[in-house]
Amino acid sequence: MDAIITEGLSKHFKENRAVNELSFTVQEGEVFGFLGHNGAGKTTTTRLLNGVLEPTNGGCTVLGFNPTTQGELLRQKTGILTETPALDERLNAVDNLTMFADLYGVPRADVKKRVLDMLGSFDLADRATEKVGGYSKGMKQRLAIARAFLHRPRLIFLDEPTSSLDPISSRGVHDMIRHISQDEGATVFLCTHNLTEAQRLCHRVAVLEKGRLVAIGTPSELGAQVGMALKYHLEVGESQIREAKSVLDGVAGVSELTIDGTVLRFSITKKDTIPDILAMLVNRGVRVYGIEAGESALEDIYFALHNAEVNHA
Amino acid sequence: MVWMPMLILPILFTFVMPLLVGILFLSIPADSPEFADMMSDFGAMLMNAPLNDSFFASLTSDTLKLLYLVYLYMFAPFFLMIPIMTGSVVAADSFAGEKERKTLEALLHTPLSDFELYLAKWLSPLIAGVAVSLVSALLYAIVxxxxxxxxxxxxxxxxFAWIIMLIWLVPAVTGLSLGITVWVSSRVSTFLEAYQAGAFAVLPFVLLFVGQMAGVLYFDVIVTVILGAIIWLIDGFLFWIGGKGFSRGAILSRLS
Structure with a gap:
């Protein structure tokens, strides 16, 4: 089932077409990346999808609701992390979460436990009764994310969730996103500038330019769309690195193959090639210790799309 | 420091000022030049005093007459500034303050309807204004x-006029100040701008104070009831007009 369906969704502020004719779908349980630079229309789209702004043209269905006419019902089932943490800094963490638990209709009997569990999950339990005004930027961001997860939403909008977090906290947020998507089946709509994050977490991504959708698909689909190779790193045993290279040399579509210690770096045009490569390596008795997407792949795709748009304009 | 005006004003108007006035009036001898000066200042008020107040009419000393008038009539407009200020402080904080602290957007994304949000923005200052006024009245009663x-x-x-004022006029004037403030809050970006606008509700009561000093008008039961009815009507209009323009979409558009 689709969690989000938009058809020609548009929002104009006078002459400014903040969101222009967006049509896409997001499946339930999917982590969907929404990429774009500042002012591309990511936040406005989120507000339209959550029923806090009315579209100028077009429409959307979110979790089966029309956000314009059923906003209150919809927002009971969605959670959001806005661009700024939007916490009441005069209150402590427990009070901040308790207030929102009430607003989101968390059963009274569950509120205390739920609040303490969330604070524990986001490593804030030991500062739970301190005023939020004294928190670091990262702690505020973690608390705001905890608030977004508090009522166990079916769809969660995250606007730059790791923008002010240290690497350990970022990993915690990534784990939480995977958990709610994989284990709880919730859909995640992730607005981000962080292309590495999008590549690691998202099943599919959409790229937005000046309110217009310029591409949508998996990173490999987007790569194919712009004719760009996807980069991968493959780790094997030191004694087998030459053997592995000879296997990859024989695979159609593999290019830019280099050896870096026990790591083979290579590029492919289709993600579907990866299972074939792994099967061939295993058949040749090569022990594979790890494989991961090269960090620049989505970034390269993004800039290729961006440059294409700039040249087109 | 949102609560500072809510603390300072009641203490000033219901404790410090009445205490000083009482001590001053009772300590000046009736045959002194200072007393003559004071009588010239308050002469008009004393001459046109409400004679239907039987207790006032029974008083024989000018000092006591003056003290009675000051406590029961002259302080009433001052007292009404307490709900006005409290209402406008809480209302300004609840909208412009939230905008300033950037807490508003998270609230707009909650399942609350526009009307529930709007009603909450009215009820919290109204309850605060009335509660602070009642506590202040208790303090004033003691002094x-x-x-x-x-x-x-x-x-x-x-x-009787004060009882009517507390249950009829105080909620009405709180509504007046917060109605102005809520209306202005959604159009300005800082707490201070919104708070200053709400303070305009004080003006009619400054005129009332001047009216009493001039002996033209007194804060009796009839004036309180009529004034309350007029202000309730204005409140209703402000609630309606404010609610008409209140939508989270419009607020968010202005936040962007």
Whole structure:
């Protein structure tokens, strides 16, 4: 089932077409990346999808609701992390979460436990009764994310969730996103500038330019769309690195193959090639210790799309 | 420091000022030049005093007459500034303050309807204004009756007009100040701008104070009831007009 369906969704502020004719779908349980630079229309789209702004043209269905006419019902089932943490800094963490638990209709009997569990999950339990005004930027961001997860939403909008977090906290947020998507089946709509994050977490991504959708698909689909190779790193045993290279040399579509210690770096045009490569390596008795997407792949795709748009304009 | 005006004003108007006035009036000898000066200042008020107040009419000393008028009539407009200020402070904080602290957007994304949000923005300052006024009235009663008991030999506060004022006029004037503030809050970006706008609700009561000093108008039951009815009507209009323009979409558009 689709969690989000938009058809020609548009929002104009006078002459400014903040969101222009967006049509896409997001499946339930999917982590969907929404990429774009500042002012591309990511936040406005989120507000339209959550029923806090009315579209100028077009429409959307979110979790089966029309956000314009059923906003209150919809927002009971969605959670959001806005661009700024939007916490009441005069209150402590427990009070901040308790207030929102009430607003989101968390059963009274569950509120205390739920609040303490969330604070524990986001490593804030030991500062739970301190005023939020004294928190670091990262702690505020973690608390705001905890608030977004508090009522166990079916769809969660995250606007730059790791923008002010240290690497350990970022990993915690990534784990939480995977958990709610994989284990709880919730859909995640992730607005981000962080292309590495999008590549690691998202099943599919959409790229937005000046309110217009310029591409949508998996990173490999987007790569194919712009004719760009996807980069991968493959780790094997030191004694087998030459053997592995000879296997990859024989695979159609593999290019830019280099050896870096026990790591083979290579590029492919289709993600579907990866299972074939792994099967061939295993058949040749090569022990594979790890494989991961090269960090620049989505970034390269993004800039290729961006440059294409700039040249087109 | 949102709560500072809510603390300072009541203490000033219901404790410090009545206490100083009581001590001053009772300590000036009736045959002194200072007393003559004071009588010239308050002469008009004393000459046109409400004679239908039987207790006032029974008083024979000019000092006591003046003290009674000041406590039961002159302080009423001052007292009404308490709900006005409290209402506008809480209302300004609840909208412009939230905008300033950037807490508003998270609230707009909650399942609350536009009407529920709007009603909450009205009810919290209204409850705060009335509650602070009632506590202030209690403090005022202690001071006035503390001094009044020794001077008049009986408790003088509250009279019927004050009771009507507390239950009828105080919620109305709180509504007036917060109505103006909520309306302005959604159009300005800082707490201070919104708070200053709400303070305009004080103006009619400054005129009332001047009217009493000039002996033209007194804060009796009829004036309180009529004034309350007019202000409730204005409140209703402000609630309606404010609600008409209140939508989270419009607020968010202005936040962007």
């Amino acid at each position: 006035v009756n503390g001094i009044g008991l020794s001077a008049f030999g009986r408790l003088i506060f509250p009279n």
